[in-house]
Amino acid sequence: MQNRPGRSPRITINDVSTAAGVSPATVSRVLNGTAKVDSSLVDRVHDAVRKLGYRPNAAAQGLARGEWGTIGVLVPDLANPYFPDVLKAVSSVARAHGRRMMVMESDEDPAVEHDLVEDLMRCCDGVLLCSPRMPRAELAELLSREHPMVLFNRVVPGLTVPSISVDFHGGMTQVCGHLAQLGHRRAAYLSGPSASWANAERIRAFEGARAFGLEVNVIECGAGSQAGYDAVGALLESEVTAILTYNDLVALGALSRLNELGVSVPAQYSVVGFDDISLDRVAHSNLTTVSVPRDELGRRAGEILEQLLVNGYDADPLYLPMALHVRDTSGPPRR
């Protein structure tokens, strides 16, 4: 863009207009189809564009149009297998509406998260906030900026902001019901990040299962397979017969550890995941889990954001249902 040594000078709309013998305005019209232009001029412009290799500067366009042509997505962890599908869907929707996608990662850090959102607001028409860890007040303050924003995987009661999420509560309830019907009476939940709303929803449903006679036990754990691996040790001294987890990674970590310890699943312990990251791509996975329609989620989120940008959007939070997949890691409790 700038003329650094050794780099050829940037070609502007003026270069094209000169080469084509027309005004810059005409070049703009031709390129954007903004108005009718004599076909002979159209050709001359296209020729000049091609010959010069002209590419309109996106920053200049953005400035002049008052739109960046970009949406921003902030995720807590890019390496989390949950997000690629979401990003893919969002990207596709964005592109269908002529927008680019900026991606940032907060590394699960609420403080960083705040700064990144602010940064996104400086360069994007709208922001899609995935699973924000941010405290409610901070979120409210960000929303007060009146910058188009959609919340993904978190619903904040009292804040009116377009939100789309998954019915985690329902998902966890299905898991508990499944285990209870198998005969389990004591279960442990390996809890995810405490700041996570999604985690809180799971816990809420988990504790609700007490009503069905399930003795529940929440254990601080984390969000990765390592956390699951590490958390298993303490469990084996307890009376639980079923292990529920914050997500599939944790479950897989736990399974891995159980396997090492020679504990058989599901004979001695049932293990149930959450999210279903393992199935679709890794076909022979066999973890019992509940799934969320990730691409639909991403698609809908993208569409809501787009609608918000164009018409405004005002609807209640959307909850997509989860589906239970009973596979090989759950069974009747040991006697």
Place this chain on the structure above:
Amino acid sequence: MQNRPGRSPRITINDVSTAAGVSPATVSRVLNGTAKVDSSLVDRVHDAVRKLGYRPNAAAQGLARGEWGTIGVLVPDLANPYFPDVLKAVSSVARAHGRRMMVMESDEDPAVEHDLVEDLMRCCDGVLLCSPRMPRAELAELLSREHPMVLFNRVVPGLTVPSISVDFHGGMTQVCGHLAQLGHRRAAYLSGPSASWANAERIRAFEGARAFGLEVNVIECGAGSQAGYDAVGALLESEVTAILTYNDLVALGALSRLNELGVSVPAQYSVVGFDDISLDRVAHSNLTTVSVPRDELGRRAGEILEQLLVNGYDADPLYLPMALHVRDTSGPPRR
């Protein structure tokens, strides 16, 4: 950005300068630390910024500075488990240098790929091209634009462009050696996309294994687990005892199908993956495969691009080595 109905008017640097009783230039200096400013003014500026909720417009900054503050990454498939780690690393490097990351997906389509690269060049200081499927000539033409660009996972002989890649050839050679030493004499390779350089490298090494007495057999397949699943049928009628694959997804799909068919692995067939996407996150994976250091790859790629932007970069293509992981899906051939 623009004043749409119901949206509050955008706050500019002038609003801040007025509120603080200083010139816009001073505001700019304070915010960018470009020059020394009297501390009393600094405070007034900061107060005004906070009170007004001012956020500099990235497009305007970009235009004025002659830099977008953004790098672009183009990947063939966002949902491919290979890329999250790469994106994560690239994002982290970019941010460390104060740049944002734009992400685009070509959907494995060379035609789309071209347009997206052009688009990235309009809005990014530099472009990281992952596994481009594009024909060589087209790539050359794109490079002639003199826009900073780094090639990732593809090396094009004769084109001098910063490239970083993986020693796929070496990886495949290790796989073949492993199988040969186990006693295999007939192997099939489930080939990936034909336009893929990475695939060509694997094939080259695979065929090189003939020299060691391995009878090799390349079978068109594809890049996803479904492709692997579908490709298995035809194999069972052949004499091969080992199945090599384009990547782990294909291998897992194949395993899944073999499992359904009641064919045992590795007793009847050895199956070997490529890339090692399954291990690190899904701890109890047991696929024999070769791994690539994805985060190092992403990190180095990001750093090369950054260096290219700042100092210029001129070095030979970098090849990172792969490592063989012998796990449970490979063993001696059936008699």
Place this chain on the structure above:
DNA sequence: CTGTTAGCGCATTCAC
């Protein structure tokens, strides 16, 4: 140290 000025590259009024 600080304010004034002049672009950055483009879209978009207006006149013609």
Place this chain on the structure above:
DNA sequence: GTGAATGCGCTAACAG
């Protein structure tokens, strides 16, 4: 239909 002029919001000379 087309061109000339203006401004998007900011930074970087340039004066003072």
